[in-house]
Structures are given as C-alpha cells and as structure tokens.
Amino acid sequence: MYEFNWEGKELAYKLAQTPSIGTLRPDKESSKNWDDTENLYIEGDNLEVLKLLQKSYFGKVKMIYIDPPYNTGKDFVYHDNFRDNIANYKEITNQTTRANPETNGRYHTDWLNMMYPRLKLARNLLREDGVIFISIDDNENSNLRKICDEVFGESNYVQEIIWQKKFSPQNDAKYFSLNHENIYCYAKSKDLFSRNLLPMTDEQKSRYKNLDNDSRGPWTSGDISVSRVTEKDIYGIKTPSGREIYPPNGRSWRVSEEKLNDLIKDNRIWFGENGDNVPRIKRFLSEVQNGIVPISLWYHEEVGHTQSAAQNLKKLFNDKALFDYPKPVELIKKELLLATDKNDIVLDFFSGASTTAHAVMQLNMEDIGKRKFIMVQLPELTYEKSDAYKSGYKNICEIGKERIRRAGDKIVSENKDKEGIENLDIGFKVFKLDCNKGDSKMYNEKLMNSITIEILTDKKPKELKGKKKIATINKDIDYKVQVFIDDDYNLYYQDNHAFASCESKIVHNKVETSWNSCKCWFKIIGLYECKNAHIVDILRDLDSYSEHLYPKNNVADNMALSRLYEHMVKVYLNFIS
Numbered sequence: 321m322y323e324f325n326w327e328g329k330e331l332a333y334k335l336a337q338t339p340s341i342g343t344l345r346p347d348k349e350s351s352k353n354w355d356d357t358e359n360l361y362i363e364g365d366n367l368e369v370l371k372l373l374q375k376s377y378f379g380k381v382k383m384i385y386i387d388p389p390y391n392t393g394k395d396f397v398y399h400d401n402f403r404d405n406i407a408n409y410k411e412i413t414n415q416t417t418r419a420n421p422e423t424n425g426r427y428h429t430d431w432l433n434m435m436y437p438r439l440k441l442a443r444n445l446l447r448e449d450g451v452i453f454i455s456i457d458d459n460e461n462s463n464l465r466k467i468c469d470e471v472f473g474e475s476n477y478v479q480e481i482i483w484q485k486k487f488s489p490q491n492d493a494k495y496f497s498l499n500h501e502n503i504y505c506y507a508k509s510k511d512l513f514s515r516n517l518l519p520m521t522d523e524q525k526s527r528y529k530n531l532d533n534d535s536r537g538p539w540t541s542g543d544i545s546v547s548r549v550t551e552k553d554i555y556g557i558k559t560p561s562g563r564e565i566y567p568p569n570g571r572s573w574r575v576s577e578e579k580l581n582d583l584i585k586d587n588r589i590w591f592g593e594n595g596d597n598v599p600r601i602k603r604f605l606s607e608v609q610n611g612i613v614p615i616s617l618w619y620h621e622e623v624g625h626t627q628s629a630a631q632n633l634k635k636l637f638n639d640k641a642l643f644d645y646p647k648p649v650e651l652i653k654k655e656l657l658l659a660t661d662k663n664d665i666v667l668d669f670f671s672g673a674s675t676t677a678h679a680v681m682q683l684n685m686e687d688i689g690k691r692k693f694i695m696v697q698l699p700e701l702t703y704e705k706s707d708a709y710k711s712g713y714k715n716i717c718e719i720g721k722e723r724i725r726r727a728g729d730k731i732v733s734e735n736k737d738k739e740g741i742e743n744l745d746i747g748f749k750v751f752k753l754d755c756n757k758g759d760s761k762m763y764n765e766k767l768m769n770s771i772t773i774e775i776l777t778d779k780k781p782k783e784l785k786g787k788k789k790i791a792t793i794n795k796d797i798d799y800k801v802q803v804f805i806d807d808d809y810n811l812y813y814q815d816n817h818a819f820a821s822c823e824s825k826i827v828h829n830k831v832e833t834s835w836n837s838c839k840c841w842f843k844i845i846g847l848y849e850c851k852n853a854h855i856v857d858i859l860r861d862l863d864s865y866s867e868h869l870y871p872k873n874n875v876a877d878n879m880a881l882s883r884l885y886e887h888m889v890k891v892y893l894n895f896i897s
C-alpha cells in the first residue's frame with residue numbers, strides 16, 4: 321500500500337490526539353457587540369485552539385478556508401513543541417517572528433509537521449456536507465495535496481482551482497512568470513457535499529443582448545455544430561438571404577433537420593443582422609439555469625489579484641500598508657457562494673488580516689445572510705520597523721480585529737438604505753488562548769516526566785491470549801509499575817508502591833478499575849494503531865486519585881500522593897512486530 325511519510329509524522333499525529341491544556345479566556349474589551357454577536361475571533365496557536373473547538377464545534381462547520389504560510393523560506397512557520405505547546409506558544413509569541421529558512425534541513429518536514437495535526441483536527445470540525453478550501457503556491461503544493469489525500473481521503477478531492485493572482489508578466493523571471501496560485505478544495509464526504517451554482521456577474525449578464533427585440537428578452541447565441549460526424553445531421557440550412565450552409569468538415573449540426581426547422585419557426589435561430597450568417601442558436605437569459613457552473617480558472621477580473629487586495633486593505637487603514645499579501649475579499653466570497661448557505665458557520669484558522677471575516681460580512685449584506693465566522697490567528701509580532709508596528713499594531717491579531725471593525729462599519733455605512741442592514745452581524749467576541757491555570761503545572765509535570773517504553777513482545781494485542789506482561793516501568797529502585805494487556809484490550813497494572821495489583825478496563829478513554837472503589841486511576845489519552853505498532857498513551861489521573869483513594873484527612877496517604885506526583889508517567893506501549 322502506498323503511504324506518504326516524513327520524519328516526525330508519528331509525533332505530529334500524536335500531537336493531534338493529545339488533549340489541549342489551554343483554555344480560552346474572553347476578552348470583552350477588544351470585542352465588538354459582545355452581547356449580540358455570534359462571530360468569534362480567537363487569538364492563539366491554532367493547534368491548541370482547534371483542539372478546544374472540538375467540544376462545541378465538532379461536525380458543525382460548513383466551510384473552512386485557510387491560507388497557511390506557504391513555506392517560502394521567509395514566512396513564519398510555527399514550530400509545535402510536543403512537550404509543552406502552551407509554554408512554547410507563549411515563548412514564540414513574545415519573540416519577533418522566526419522564518420523557516422530553506423537552508424534548514426527540515427524545511428519541508430517542519431511544514432508538514434505543522435500542517436498535519438491541524439488538518440486532522442480541522443476535518444473533525446467539518447459538517448458531513450462541509451468543505452475546506454486551502455490556498456497554496458508551488459513550494460508545498462505537492463505535499464499539501466498528499467497530506468490532504470491522506471487526511472480527507474483521495475475520493476473526497478473536489479477540485480484544484482487556479483487563481484490568477486497577477487496579471488502582468490514578470491519579465492525577469494528565471495523560467496516562468498508565476499501568475500497563479502492554487503486553491504485545493506476537499507469535501508468531508510464528496511457524496512454529501514453539493515456545490516451551489518454561482519450567480520451571474522454583471523459582466524456575464526451584459527453579454528446577453530436583444531438584437532431582434534425578441535419578446536423573451538435578451539439572449540446570446542451559441543454554435544449549433546458539434547465535433548462529430550453523424551450522417552443524418554449533416555444537411556444544408558437555408559439562410560433568409562438564400563444561402564445554403566453545411567456544417568464545417570468533420571462536424572455535424574447539433575440537432576436533426578426536423579428539430580432545426582422547429583427552432584427556426586420559434587425564432588430561436590439567429591442568422592445575423594443581414595440574415596446571411598452561419599446559423600447560431602439563441603440562449604435566453606430568462607431560460608438559463610439559476611446560476612452558472614463554476615469553472616476551475618478564477619480570473620483576476622472577477623475575484624481580484626494580490627495588488628488589488630493589498631490596495632483595498634490599505635484604503636481601509638488610511639493608506640497604511642499593515643499586512644503583506646492579504647487575499648482579495650472577492651476570492652473568498654466566491655468560495656462562500658459555492659459552499660455555504662445563509663446560516664452556515666465559516667472557519668479560518670490562519671486568518672491573518674481577517675479577509676474571510678470581511679467576505680462573510682460582505683456576502684451576508686448582499687444576500688441578507690446570517691453566516692457566522694470564526695477567525696483564529698496567532699498573535700505573531702509585527703516587525704519594529706514595519707508600518708504596522710509604528711501605527712500601534714504590535715501583533716497581527718490587532719490588525720485582524722481592527723480590519724473586522726472597520727470593514728463592518730464600512731459595509732453598513734455604504735448600504736445604510738438597504739432593508740435589514742441593521743440586523744447585519746458585524747460584531748465579534750474575542751477569546752484568548754491561555755494556560756488552564758489550575759492544571760498547567762500538573763500537566764507540565766506530567767509531560768516532563770513522560771517516558772517511552774518499547775513493549776517486550778512481538779505480538780499485537782489481539783493476538784495476546786490472556787494476560788501478558790508487556791512493560792515494566794522502573795523509574796527508580798523502589799517504584800515499579802507493571803503493565804499487562806489481554807486480547808480485549810484490558811489493561812492490568814501492578815505497582816509496588818501503595819497498592820496491590822489491580823485490574824482495569826479501558827472505558828471511554830479512561831481506565832476503570834474495580835479495586836477499592838477507585839473509579840479510574842489512569843487516563844488513556846490515545847489508543848491507536850500506527851503502522852505495525854499499537855500505541856497506548858496513559859496519564860495518571862490524579863483527580864481520581866485524590867477523590868477516591870485519599871481521604872483529605874489521611875496524612876499518611878497524602879504523603880504517598882505527593883510522592884506519586886513525582887512519578888507521573890506517560891507510557892507509550894509500542895508493540896514491535
């Protein structure tokens with residue numbers, strides 16, 4: 321079987337599985353319309369935030385758009401830290417940005433390790449009929465496609481869209497002037513996703529004219545020959561001027577002679593103003609379907625280009641360029657038109673200057689929709705010499721939030737006469753990622769003391785008959801835990817500290833034990849298969865210890881408990897085949 325692998329993939333996979341130790345703290349002060357809004361702006365590393373969103377937004381998001389760092393060698397690629405991502409997050413967001421230089425030997429793997437767990441978590445948030453659009457350029461294009469095939473499934477690939485991001489050629493390009501970027505679209509389940517048709521643009525509508533004052537209204541005309549040779553459909557058509565016209569060589573007419581005569585009678589064939597041209601069929605604006613089928617090439621005239629996006633953002637900020645390379649609002653609006661209905665939830669977890677939020681508000685204004693957005697953005701520091709920094713925007717979240725405030729106000733003021741505009745949701749609630757104060761020390765200690773054990777068996781759990789000793793954790797001479805597993809995935813522990821042996825069973829992520837009324841004493845934080853290995857991640861569940869085993873007034877036991885804190889263990893049971 322074909323598998324896409326890179327160094328660190330397993331760890332990245334585990335990272336997606338480990339519960340977040342962070343929490344989201346509300347920040348009413350920098351929010352807008354806190355009491356009424358349903359939109360969210362979350363400041364923080366998106367890996368932790370995506371984990372925290374799982375509880376409330378699992379299977380609820382209709383569309384995700386992301387525009388991650390492209391790994392150009394100059395852009396910022398966040399490095400997760402498996403041991404303590406929150407401390408790492410705090411450290412990183414207090415430093416000036418760090419790029420991922422191409423000279424770094426881990427250049428591509430760094431990027432893949434960053435993207436992989438995030439895409440996995442993002443997929444969980446999608447509704448069954450939801451989709452994700454991902455912008456990318458040539459640096460990681462092929463890698464992105466491969467991880468998306470793995471995370472979403474090859475069969476859920478919907479389309480690669482080519483966006484014309486530049487119109488003028490770059491004449492000093494070494495090989496080609498790169499004028500496009502890619503946008504990949506994957507569905508959670510392609511069978512359940514149905515895309516909307518696109519409304520016709522004014523430019524498209526203007527192609528429909530009424531040259532003969534037809535009572536059915538404006539029309540455009542199309543070729544009536546097709547590239548096949550069907551003897552019966554090759555016949556002469558008489559023009560009003562008296563010419564007889566045959567289909568070109570190698571082609572036939574699209575319809576039979578009889579059908580064509582009906583069309584002529586119904587004034588649906590156009591021979592040109594002088595009645596002497598090659599016949600064409602009339603297509604009436606009033607009869608085209610409710611919209612247009614999207615094509616995979618998105619031209620700048622319709623969805624904007626990099627420069628227009630930068631200019632528009634600059635205008636919003638009194639002519640100050642605060643953010644490099646925002647996407648055009650029209651580009652994301654087109655994705656929203658294709659993939660969302662009026663009440664859907666839209667997520668962007670690399671939200672930068674909040675273009676997605678702007679596009680959501682814009683479209684809601686146009687179609688009186690109630691789509692809600694969730695923006696996630698790292699408080700990445702701005703450079704001290706940048707216009708952003710000098711204008712008081714010390715990190716990108718400050719820019720992102722202000723963009724939403726200004727864009728919302730502008731949309732409302734420019735459309736103040738539109739019916740229902742007063743109901744447009746231009747607010748947002750701000751939340752900031754923070755440590756879960758009560759637990760952070762405990763969790764950090766747990767992770768600090770984690771150890772990895774390779775299992776002393778060449779069998780997989782299913783093949784094990786009865787109990788089998790699979791590991792001995794021997795952190796110091798007088799503390800020992802032995803771990804057993806049987807063929808139903810029951811785990812058994814025995815430690816020589818304060819307990820006798822005790823039988824346990826994995827139930828909903830916890831190890832339940834029947835010993836001494838203790839309901840759980842180990843937490844399973846991951847139980848999965850990876851290649852040929854079965855891995856069980858276990859954390860001692862101290863809450864259960866204190867609740868069930870150690871009455872508060874039992875001094876001796878409390879001493880034992882504090883000792884156990886020191887010996888917190890995380891166990892990876894790697895079955896080596």
Ligand SMILES: C[S@@+](CC[C@H](N)C(=O)[O-])C[C@H]1O[C@@H](n2cnc3c(N)ncnc32)[C@H](O)[C@@H]1O
Pocket residue numbers: 364365366367386387388389390396397398643645646647648669670671672673674675676696697698700716
């Ligand atoms: C290419 S920009 C997105 C631009 C956006 N589409 C727009 O139109 O403004 C990518 C953004 O992702 C942010 N980012 C990078 N790593 C992140 C992480 N781990 N969590 C959240 N945001 C991150 C960067 O700070 C940057 O602002």
